[in-house]
Amino acid sequence: MTGPTDGSPEGTAATGPADPVTGPGQVPAAGDAYQVRALAGLPEIRPGDDLAELIAAAAPGLEDGDILLVTSKIVSKAEGRVVAADDRETAIDAETVRVVARRGTLRIVENRQGLVMAAAGVDASNTPAGTVLLLPEDPDASARGLRDGLRDALGVDVGVVVTDTFGRPWRTGLTDVAIGAAGVRVLDDLRGGTDAHGNPLSATIVAVADELAGAGDLVKGKASGLPVAVVRGLGHLVDPSGKEGARSLVRDSVDDMFRLGTSEAVREAVTLRRTVREFTDEPVDPGAVRRAVAAAVTAPAPHHTTPWRFVLLESAGARTRLLDAMRDAWIADLRRDGRSEESIARRVRRGDVLRNAPYLAVPCLVMDGSHHYGDARRDAAEREMFVVAAGAGVQNFLVALAGERLGSAWVSSTMFCREVVREVLELPADWDPMGAVAIGHAAAPPKERPARETARFVEVR
Template sequence: MTLEIRPVHGIGDVTAGDDLAELITKAAPWLADGDVLVVTSKIVSKAEGRLVEVPADGPEREEARQRALAGETARVVARRGPTTIVQTHHGFVMAAAGIDASNVDKTHLVLLPADPDASARALRDSLRARNLDVAVIISDTMGRAWRNGLTDVALGAAGIEALRDHRGEIDPYGNELTLTQMAVIDELAAAAELVKGKSDRVPVAVVRGYPRTTHSDLGARELVRDTASDMFSLGTSEAREQGLRDAARLSGEPADADVARFVAARSGALRLTPAGPAPADLLRLGARAQGVRVSLAAAGLRSAVEFDDEGVTVTIEGDL
């Protein structure tokens, strides 16, 4: 297989309501059937009006960014200093939900397309109406959990299979492949980035020569791993905190508002007393005291416990 990757120059600034198919075909009259069109998500978002107005600077800008982040977040995966890794409503796990302040004026932030697969299908349909049968990949930049550096990946796709499934094939040594599924749309998105760059104002590239198939046209959502099969669905600290919270509930005791307020206060002492003098009551008291300490540990707090004839006192001693 021989691939040719060509940048598409001359797209220019994209604004809400622009016809991307028109802009692309004017800039790339050489576009041909069978090509794979890789389009940076940012110009898709701009054309679809997925921008948030923010102050140009000052604390109000950061407050507006945080509000936008909250709106795009389905769940927080990890936080480290100023960096927040979240899962978006699309299912993508990304820093800052993919919200971007680059290649846009200082009074706006760019959100991801609301439905990148739908955006890819719409662009492909518009190009087909112009008698061009091309595949479309909507790309964006992501980090990787196990490696430094960034790479472009596919957020949306149409007219091309997301995965090339090699399972059942036999390698040159006679071994049957049992797990290998290549994320070809990610590979093509990364290859296209080599000619697009990050500050060269080239938001579109064309990959020519890839033998695309469309036996399955599920789009890029086929690459989103569900939480049940995701072994890294939380950051290290967040997984530890979740484990401690789960441990705090092992006693089966109902949630206690007093305990919640105590943990939130992050200082002071909490007095616990048994429901009665029976041995079972004393056992439940001990379990409850341990649950409080686990809840404090999950919140990053060190504690001490002191038993006496009438009950137990849990005291917060400071940060872990």
Template sequence: MTGPPDGAGLRAWPVEGLGEVRRGTALVDLLDGVDLHDGDVVCVTSKVVAKAEGRQRHQDREEAITQETVRVVARRGAARIVENRLGLVMAAAGVDASNTEVGTVVLLPEDPDASARRLREDVRARHGLDVAVVVTDTAGRAWRTGQTDLAIGVAGIEPLDVLDGQVDGYGNPLVVTAPAVADELASLAELVTGKLGGRPVSVVRGLAARVLPAGDHGPGAAVLLRPRRQNMFALGAREAVVAAVRGRDADCFGAPAPAEEVVDALRSCGLDAVVDGPGVRLRLDTGRPGVRDQVVALERARLVCHAHGWGPFSDTGPAAPTSGDAVFLSPGDS
């Protein structure tokens, strides 16, 4: 087996010898003396960007997390997974109390994509080079232990490599295939910089074919954010139950489910339901003398239907909802 041809593959290395970055530091200064080529990708941690932009605060961390939070996704004890003002879902809203002076916290940059574009333009103006820039941050993964770095700001490279519609070597069409190139670059950068070495900037070489022409910054990292209605994990397990009970946060449950799926869910809860035209009919046992069981069944059905994007029910019986079947409709049919 032979090795790769000369120049093939990727090379990544950290920028050594950088001092403390403070408010007002020009990030392009950090690249003076660095061996940069056209087509390189410069990766810089969000913390360094934030410090340069004055996002360091003398503030209680929990207070800062609350201020940066738009929506709580999940809470376990003191730990909070939230959606922050940038639309990112992460622990503690991205507020960090590490690698900063005791008693201070660092918030995420105001606009990481704009920060990436600005650094890219500064490199072009000072060095005459066309590089891409990725602003990185650390986040956990919903299904796995540990953290990796991901891209929260991107300029000069397409964050996604959308391959839908192409075919593999066996002739199979690719569907929902879009490697997150920017996130992969961020993780590579973290491997070479580490967390404790004081090396927040790195360079990746070997992707020149992906770097966009000068002046074309691409769509930015914003395209990596999954819309809430497409997110199958927009709420934690406990929080989803509470949202259904409250009858709120319906957008976190996604688009309305098909009627057959709603019926399956209702039946799994011991409820007698059938598809009825455009709706779902909950068949109540009107022969029972009491109404308590009917009320419980209706409330249980309401919670299940709300979580599937359906409701409210309309009474088809002669009197109160407990005296006849209930029909649930999706928003498009109500």
């Protein structure tokens, strides 16, 4: 690959001698030579311009099988996605769906197009002073419009990729990626095939549209005023019948192992934490629970103590023995209260969340290191401090489980029959069970939590 090769203002990268815009076209197989060249001759784009018409005028030699790589900025300009620079922060807010990470004034967010990027893609470069550009409202639709317009103007079947500049986690520097596409194979799924050595490919899906975008960026540059590149020689990637857009490059949240950002990770995990009462049969990873315990024991506690213990019930037999004994104790208590058998049965059914969970944890409080004052008031306050610390540990535990994509429900039932729990689980006499936590994979998405007005819970003095 090379830079400009002929003294013209068009940057060129080539693997063969043919002119990529005006020379004879071919549709080669994968592995054959291809050429990529920046397109000169485009005017400054303004709102309302027919971008397809302008590109057609600058590249009348486009052929079937060519692929156009179009910088999103000129698409945004043509579509009127221009706002005053004074409104940049407001524009970022309006384009943001979710804040992923924040450092000072810099925000990495998920925007309305589903892209995770800095400032929601609101950009102040390559636009007149005093203005900023928003990304196209629907980049895939923009790509389809350009493709249709070029077919109408030149009678050619081309692929179109709308590109934008991205930073990447764990990597320094920027590169172009595809944010919109039409008539192009966006992903090349090689799973089920084999490599050159006959090894099976089980996870290989190539982001073809992103690779095309990167190739175009090599010749367009960031400040050269060449917003369109043309690729020739990769006609096998053009799919006139395909409806796949660049949106398919965005990983679904359920498959995204790195969805959470930095300080926002904790806040999002807290938000994700819900009481889950129905679970699938999918087994729970014991390692995930132990990682949640590791988070739990970082909670604050009085006198530098460690008042938390977690009993993990990983076998079905242990869970059944405990829950059967607790049920019997609960029924006996309810009968002593004079409850009817119907009422008792109804209340016992509320414990099904524990019985139906594939994994249980019983958090316990220990008072090791507590102070004894010989004064009822101070001793009661001392215990309260430890109980609060136990609650903080359990909250850490629940939030960490949410971060592991595990659902949970903290049920208080073991606190009503502590002696029974100690006996069944063979716990020391000074371990106080503080409820039980049902753990598993949620059978359904959690219901939306009603919004709570923060001001209702705050008093300022």
